[in-house]
Amino acid sequence: MxxxxxxxxxxxxxxxxxxxxxxxxxxxxxxxxxxxxxxxxxxxxxxxxxxxxxxxxxxxxxxxxxxxxxxxxxxxxxxSLHPAWTTDWITPAGRAALAAAGISPPGPAPSTSGPIPLSLLPTARQVRCPQCGSPATELVSEFGSTACKAQYRCTACLEPFDHVKEI
Amino acid sequence: MTEHIHTSPEDEHESAYSGLLVNDAHWAFGTDFEDPLAGVDTTIPDGVDAATLATYALMLGDDSLVMSHRISEWTSNAPDLEDDIALSNIALDLLGQARLLLARAAKADESIVPRLPEGSPAPPEDALAFFREAHQLRNVRLAELVNGDFAEATVRVLLFSVWRLALFERLRESRDHVLAAVAAKGVKELAYHRDYAARWFVTLAHGTDESRRRLLTAYDALWPLWPELFDTHPVEAAAAEAGVGVDPATVREAAEGVLDQVLAAADIERSEAPRRSGVLGRTGRDGMHGEPLSRMLAEMQSVARAHPMGQW
The missing domain is CATH 3.30.300.130 (Fe-S cluster assembly (FSCA))
Structure with missing residues (x-):
């Protein structure tokens, strides 16, 4: 370069x-x-x-x-449309910055090759509260304030927070 | 609309409009458009007829454009805030797909783009969205119906996304780079829409007597439009033959397999309502639509048509 x-x-x-x-x-x-x-x-x-x-x-x-x-x-x-963006490309520094700002970073993205299985249960994620660190969190909505986020709530500190959803 | 607002320098700081059209860098929605396919390889693959590719892309683009508009009508009207946001996000994803697909159609065959007055800043995908009549739209009729209650939205998003996801899973293999890329991205979005609608379908089915009654009413009302999704239009057959498109008839089994899982979880039998026929065999893909689409377009297109030279 x-x-x-x-x-x-x-x-x-x-x-x-x-x-x-x-x-x-x-x-x-x-x-x-x-x-x-x-x-x-x-x-x-x-x-x-x-x-x-x-x-x-x-x-x-x-x-x-x-x-x-x-x-x-x-x-x-x-x-560039191809290959399609995935949350796996968010860097470790980016994940740390998200958490520091009170946004829960995404876990590993699901595989999207072959037929996509139907999921009738809320997406199971191990999400920790970015405020207090508690693993006791619940999903409020799969769709948050922007297309890329889901809404969660911490049942320990009661704070709501955004989670960057895995795609 | 083409004339910028003039203010004398001394009132400039008084005017809320000053700077609006001058420097849009701080606006999320600028006044100028970027080409959504800029830098994307839009070469038409060998042996593919440009008009076929364009019309095929138009069909898929019109499905998402019309469906997006209908779902967007839920914004600020959904039963609660979370679902208002969910439906708005689904509409936004579909609008993004529409934009890419209409741009792809225009790039493949410019002759399909309506002619606007010389110097109009409207990009080709906007000309296609805002300056065609209902009979020129190629969307399936499921997308265009007037909205009903939330159960109706649930069933419609479910049927639409089950079908479209099955199509897009296969379209990822398209020989056309743009369609393959749109499909690869769209699969991730549609999977989310399908799961959302499927979960609400099951929830409403097992909710109260009233929620189940409403769900069944919506299901019986929409089911007659399900078979149309799998009819093979000659353009789709030609696009599939050329390796750029997917013959919808070939994904019916996969789509119904998924739908059966949802119906089983909801404890609902497959509907026996007969299919809604076309007019002399012509349906949405042929440009044969119901009156609701004309009304929808009248509202959706009115501002753009009144100001073909407008800058946004």
């Missing part, structure tokens, strides 16, 4: 997710590739978390603003 590309990558890595601002796009696993073509044209590859995630447009705008602000002339943000 050229020195310019390394610098562009460092700038792009600083951009945070608009809905999970404690996570950088690199920690979220959304940043696929950063390259500099020619003298000062940056090409960034990102991948969508969910098909309809409205944060994608904001991520693109933030990348363009940060990179042009860092002195690059032009920025092209490309979307």
């Amino acid at each position: 050229s020195r310019k590309a390394e610098r562009a990558r460092r700038v792009a890595e600083r951009v945070t997710d608009p809905e999970l601002p404690m996570l950088s796009l690199a920690d979220l696993g959304v940043l696929r590739d950063v390259d500099v073509v020619g003298d000062s044209h940056v090409v960034v590859d990102i991948t969508p978390t969910y098909s309809g995630c409205p944060a994608m447009a904001a991520m693109r705008d933030d990348l363009v603003r940060e990179l042009t602000g860092a002195g690059f002339d032009t920025v092209e943000v490309r979307v």
Whole structure:
């Protein structure tokens, strides 16, 4: 990687997710590739978390603003649909940042090859309360404040919290 | 809509509108659109007819567009906050799928995109969503019905997602890179929608007499539209033949196997209500729709049609 590309990558890595601002796009696993073509044209590859995630447009705008602000002339943000994003790509640092912000990080993503089995029981997860650490938690809703989160409640400290759901 | 709002420099800080259209970087929904397929390989695979691929993508895109709109009508109307959010999230996932699929259709064959006035900023997927008449939409009729009660939403999301997930599991093998990628992503989303609806189906079936009665009423009302989901339209047959699409008839067994598990858990027999016929054999895939779709489109499209040059 050229020195310019390394610098562009460092700038792009600083951009945070608009809905999970404690996570950088690199920690979220959304940043696929950063390259500099020619003298000062940056090409960034990102991948969508969910098909309809409205944060994608904001991520693109933030990348363009940060990179042009860092002195690059032009920025092209490309979307890679394949392979599909999985929560397994959230880095250990990203998981720690989520927990520190009171959001329970995802467990291992289920396999999605072959036929997907029907599940009639609430998804069984070992979720610990990010506030008090208690394993005594219950699911409130499989759908939380954003497409990527489920709602939980801690039955020890009674605090509600978000859990990033595994996909 | 094309004219920006002008303010003199001294009132600029007084106006709530100043800056709205100038620098949108801090808005989650910018005023300009990114191409959802930018940087994606949209080459049409060898031996595939462009018009077939476009129409096939349009069919799948219209299913999710219309279903998304119907489910979005639940926003702020669901029985409780959690289900309001759940349904809104399901609608959002489907809207994302619709956008990619309509963009794919437009990229495969530009001649299907309605012509807008010169200089209109509407991207092709928006032109397809907002500037076609009901008879040009290719969605299955299950998606377009007027919403009923929460039991009806439960049954509709269940039937739709059981069918669509079975299709998408196979579509992951499409020779078309875009359809394969949309399907791979969509499978994860649809699995979630299907489990959500299936759990509510079982819950309502074993809830009170009233919840079971409502569920059975909705189930009998929607079941007549289930067989249409597995009819093979000539375009679907051609897309399957070319290795880019899936013949829906081939996933019927898998879909009904899943549905039977839900029905067994709910202690409900398979409905015997007869299928709803088309008009002279024509159904949703042929552009033959009921009046509710026209009304839905009138509402959904009115703003975009009034302002074809509008910037959002």
